[in-house]
Every structure is written in C-alpha cells, then in structure tokens.
Amino acid sequence: MKTKTETNQNTKKSRGKSLLLLAMGASVIFVAAVSASKARADWYVGAAVSQAYVNESGLDENDTGGKIFGGYRFNDYIAAEAEFYDFGDQSDSVNSFSVNGGGVALVGSVPLTDSFKVFAKGGVHSWSLDVSGPIAAQFSDTSDTDPYYGVGADYAINDRWAIRGEYTRYEVDNFDVDVASVGVVLSF
Numbered sequence: 540m541k542t543k544t545e546t547n548q549n550t551k552k553s554r555g556k557s558l559l560l561l562a563m564g565a566s567v568i569f570v571a572a573v574s575a576s577k578a579r580a581d582w583y584v585g586a587a588v589s590q591a592y593v594n595e596s597g598l599d600e601n602d603t604g605g606k607i608f609g610g611y612r613f614n615d616y617i618a619a620e621a622e623f624y625d626f627g628d629q630s631d632s633v634n635s636f637s638v639n640g641g642g643v644a645l646v647g648s649v650p651l652t653d654s655f656k657v658f659a660k661g662g663v664h665s666w667s668l669d670v671s672g673p674i675a676a677q678f679s680d681t682s683d684t685d686p687y688y689g690v691g692a693d694y695a696i697n698d699r700w701a702i703r704g705e706y707t708r709y710e711v712d713n714f715d716v717d718v719a720s721v722g723v724v725l726s727f
Contacts, residue, residue, distance in 0.1 A: 583618075584609040585703060587722025591626035593636055595714045600636070602627030606720065610646065618646040620660065626709075626716060634672030638711055640665050642687055654695040661688040666711050678712050685710040689718075699726050 585608050592601045604627035610620030625639040644662025651657060667682045689707030696702065701724040709716045 581726050582609070582611050583724050583726040585722050585724040587703065587705070587720040589624070589626065589718045589720035591629065591638075592717045592719075593629045593714060594717075600629035600631055602629050604718070606722075612726075615650050615656075616648055618648065620644050620646050620662075622664075624718075626718065634674040635670065636674065637669045638666050638709070638716060640667055640682075642709075644687070648693075655692065657690070657692045659688075659690050660707075661686065663687070664709060666709070668711060677714075680712055683712060685712070693724060700724070701726070 587606050587608070589604045589606060590601055591604050593599070604625050606622050606624035608620055608622035610618045612618040621641065621643045623639075623641040626637065628635060628637040630636065642662050642664025644660040646658050646660040648656045648658040663684055664687045665682070665684045668678065668680075670678055670681070687707060687709040689705055691703060691705030691707075693701045693703050703720075703722050703724050705718075705720045705722075707718045707720070709718065
C-alpha cells in the first residue's frame with residue numbers, strides 16, 4: 540500500500556508532466572499561429588546604382604553613386620531597413636561636394652498585386668561630407684545625423700528576387716541631396 544507521501548509525489552510528477560506537455564503544445568500552437576499570421580516575414584539584402592542630384596547655392600551637379608542595403612520584413616506592410624551609400628562626387632569648375640554614410644529607416648509597403656508593391660520610408664542617416672571651394676563656407680559641419688525619406692516600388696521576379704526603383708531625399712546640413720536609384724533585392 541502506498542503512503543500518503545508517495546501518492547502526493549506521484550500526483551505532483553503527473554501534474555508536472557501534464558503541465559509540461561500542455562506548455563509544449565501551447566508553444567507549438569502559438570508559433571504556428573504567429574507564423575501563419577505573417578504572410579511574408581523575411582530578411583532581404585540589395586544593391587543599387589544611383590544618380591545623386593545637388594541643386595543648392597550655386598552647385599547644380601549630379602553624379603553616379605551606389606548603395607547597399609538590408610532589412611527585415613515583419614509582414615507585407617512593415618519593414619526595418621539599414622543602408623550604406625556613396626553619392627559620388629558632384630563638382631563644377633570651382634566647387635566639389637561628395638557625401639557618403641549610412642542610415643536606418645522604417646519602410647511601409649502596400650502590395651498592389653502579388654508581384655508589385657509601392658513603399659514609403661523615413662529614417663535617419665549619419666553622413667560624412669567632403670566639400671571644397673567657395674561653397675564650403677555654407678556648411679556648419681562635415682558630418683552629422685539628419686533625416687531622410689523616400690518612395691519607391693518593388694517588382695518581384697520570383698519569390699527571391701525583385702527589382703527596386705526608388706527616389707529618396709537626404710538632408711545634409713543645409714543642403715538636400717535627391718537620389719534616384721535602381722537595384723536588385725534578394726529575399727531569404
């Protein structure tokens with residue numbers, strides 16, 4: 540015959556096993572539900588060729604540059620993105636202006652079809668400026684952090700690859716640098 544202590548220990552072990560199985564089952568159901576609710580939760584990286592335009596205080600120039608970027612899509616509508624860029628060298632006969640840096644942004648997307656979506660993004664970027672000529676007197680800093688914002692579209696070629704077009708404005712001290720870019724995106 541079992542003593543009262545043995546019966547209580549067996550009951551506690553049985554309850555412990557039941558609670559463990561219940562917790563494991565709830566965890567599996569929770570993970571499955573969260574995964575199902577995220578139609579598209581994935582990482583992505585990309586690269587783009589850009590044309591940067593500066594039209595400020597006597598400097599009206601453009602140059603070819605580029606950027607690399609990566610991010611995480613929380614769902615079909617929201618992503619977080621980081622980027623590194625170099626806008627090339629905008630110069631005329633007297634002035635020279637070049638900017639590079641990196642930024643982070645929140646991206647809001649609207650899928651219009653299964654393969655085409657439009658997006659808007661906004662964030663902050665830390666930039667470094669190399670400027671010379673009379674235009675240099677107009678800058679209070681040669682590096683700082685300022686906002687940037689833009690709009691664009693992605694066209695998915697398949698589940699992993701997309702083509703991206705984007706127009707972004709980067710505030711750089713007292714100047715605006717407008718950048719049009721075309722690139723590719725790889726999702727994984």
